[in-house]
Amino acid sequence: MKVLLIGAGGTLGSAVRGALLARGHEVVGVGRSSGDVIADVTDPEAVARMYAQVGEVDAVAVAAGEAVFKPLDQLTAQDFAATLRGKALSQVDVVRQGVPHLTSTGSFTLISGVLTDQPIVAGAAAATANGAIEAFARAAAIELPPQRINVVSPTVFEESLPSYGSFFPGMEAVPVARAATAYVRSIEGAQTGQVYRLH
Ligand SMILES: NC(=O)c1ccc[n+]([C@@H]2O[C@H](COP(=O)([O-])OP(=O)(O)OC[C@H]3O[C@@H](n4cnc5c(N)ncnc54)[C@H](OP(=O)(O)O)[C@@H]3O)[C@@H](O)[C@H]2O)c1
Structure with a gap:
């Protein structure tokens, strides 16, 4: 399969890239500063340019996302907005714009994290974004x-x-390799609307 992997150079992305290559897939890596394609997925116009450059793909996987970590009484409205853009709305946009560029039976694999279910101090903004991603994926899965x-x-x-x-x-x-295995499951498997929890 031809897999578009956003964040391919990071801790998670490198592991996902390695796992996919080992299984014979072609990986087109995306990052803001390095990769086969340079794009900042928090910018909807950059997402459009990314898809125009890459053409049709069999799978889109996101292994990127940034959140602001601060105690709740220090988190500003701007911090929440930046986190929702950096982690959640960016991924929503990758899906929203990706539908016509994905093969008819292709898959999207997104990233959330443990904070949706298990809060930590300073994690309220990240938890909010993670919850949004999981709700979005369940909703998108029926359409x-x-x-x-x-x-x-x-x-x-x-x-x-x-x-x-x-x-x-x-x-x-x-180990990050376990998360990479979950990406393989999502991409090669048949399930939809699932949250693969590694915690
Ligand atoms: N690390 C953990 O323990 C952990 C645990 C659970 C969940 N997660 C989640 O997993 C994801 C990846 O985490 P990580 O630790 O692997 O991060 P990381 O090592 O910082 O890697 C992130 C990668 O994504 C790229 N990237 C970041 N923002 C981007 C954007 N707006 N557009 C395009 N590319 C972008 C970065 O490259 P450039 O800088 O070149 O853009 C980098 O290659 C995050 O959503 C994180 O919340 C991480």
Whole structure:
């Protein structure tokens, strides 16, 4: 399959890219600063240019997304707006604009995270965005068939503990390879409207 992978150069994206390549898929990687295609998916016009450049694909997978982490009493309206744009609306736009560029039985795989279900201090904006993504995917799944859509919801990755571990006291981490396996399941499988929880 030809897979468009947004965030292919990151911790998660590199693992997903490796897993897909190992299974014989072609991966077209997207990032803001590096990749086969340069695009910032928070910009709807950049998303349109990305799809115009790439042509038809069999799967679209997102392994990107940025959120503001601050205690609730310090989170501003702008922080919530930036997080919703950076993590949720960007992915909604990738799906909304991607439908005509995806093969008729192709799939979208989005990324949320553990915070939807298990809150942490300073995670309210990220949790809000993650919840939006999961609700969107469930809703889109009843209108997209025969195209499919699923979400991968991992807890913190073992590989990210040096950076984010202090935010997740007492919470188990998973190897990023497990999240990559869930992307393979979404892309090669037959399910839709699922949230694959790795926590
Ligand atoms: N790390 C964890 O423990 C963990 C756990 C659960 C969920 N997640 C979620 O998984 C996703 C990826 O996390 P990560 O830790 O792998 O992040 P990361 O290492 O920072 O990688 C993110 C990748 O996405 C690209 N990117 C970021 N924003 C983009 C945009 N607007 N448009 C296009 N490309 C963009 C980045 O490249 P450029 O900078 O070149 O754009 C980078 O290659 C995030 O949504 C995160 O919330 C992460």
